[in-house]
Amino acid sequence: MIRQLLKKLIHPFLKYGTQMYSLKPRPYSYNGIEVMVMPDVFPPQYTMSTKILLDFINHLDVKNKTVLELGCGSGIIALYAASKEAIVTASDINTIALKALKKAALKNTLVVDIIHSNLFTAITNISFDYVIINPPYYPKTPKNIKEQAWFCGESFEYFKDLFHQLSKRQDKHVFMILSEDCDINTIKQIALDYQIQLDVELEKTVIAEQNFIFRIKKLKPF
Numbered sequence: 001m002i003r004q005l006l007k008k009l010i011h012p013f014l015k016y017g018t019q020m021y022s023l024k025p026r027p028y029s030y031n032g033i034e035v036m037v038m039p040d041v042f043p044p045q046y047t048m049s050t051k052i053l054l055d056f057i058n059h060l061d062v063k064n065k066t067v068l069e070l071g072c073g074s075g076i077i078a079l080y081a082a083s084k085e086a087i088v089t090a091s092d093i094n095t096i097a098l099k100a101l102k103k104a105a106l107k108n109t110l111v112v113d114i115i116h117s118n119l120f121t122a123i124t125n126i127s128f129d130y131v132i133i134n135p136p137y138y139p140k141t142p143k144n145i146k147e148q149a150w151f152c153g154e155s156f157e158y159f160k161d162l163f164h165q166l167s168k169r170q171d172k173h174v175f176m177i178l179s180e181d182c183d184i185n186t187i188k189q190i191a192l193d194y195q196i197q198l199d200v201e202l203e204k205t206v207i208a209e210q211n212f213i214f215r216i217k218k219l220k221p222f
């Protein structure tokens with residue numbers, strides 16, 4: 001109750017501050033890896049999700065494993081996995097993000113295969129050891145490329161396509177982060193429509209917001 005009230009009070013200021021701050025390219029770094037976050041790209045510095053995923057990967061043994069960051073945005077997660085000697089692919093629908101990631105990979109002297117793709121459509125690997133997803137989850141139709149980082153479509157179209165495509169793939173470990181801010185029950189139900197179950201792998205509350213990393217589990221083998 002107090003948590004919700006606190007969030008309601010702080011949110012408008014945070015939103016305004018975030019919008020103002022992200023009008024210019026801004027650096028973001030994690031454990032010695034630095035990216036430049038362009039104005040039309042998802043800003044990892046204002047939400048907890050990217051940092052939680054980075055900390056999560058920190059504890060995974062990804063050395064020599066194939067890792068896909070699906071919807072990579074700034075690509076900090078992809079680059080961090082590459083710094084841990086994973087064989088990394090980073091994909092996004094946002095070409096501005098991919099261009100900046102290409103530069104960041106060079107600057108950090110890390111190798112990442114960068115692919116422009118709507119979900120898995122342009123991805124040729126049939127499976128990865130790890131797929132990491134920080135999805136857009138607010139149910140609204142995105143008006144532009146920047147909004148695609150936040151909005152999943154009025155009827156959760158992003159998740160319908162995602163689970164449909166995942167149900168036909170053979171990836172070993174698929175992890176997706178969601179916050180209590182989104183309609184987790186609806187997203188879970190959509191997953192079930194495609195015979196996919198979301199199991200909580202990690203739960204973390206940061207600044208009054210509960211976040212969950214879900215393991216995406218196929219109920220029916222392909």
Ligand SMILES: C[S@@+](CC[C@H](N)C(=O)[O-])C[C@H]1O[C@@H](n2cnc3c(N)ncnc32)[C@H](O)[C@@H]1O
Nearest residue numbers: 042050071072073092093094118119134148149
């Ligand atoms: C919440 S942001 C996460 C960015 C990054 N993974 C991170 O954790 O900082 C979601 C990302 O998914 C991308 N995206 C949205 N819809 C997509 C789609 N259909 N196919 C590929 N990427 C998509 C957005 O452009 C955005 O970069």
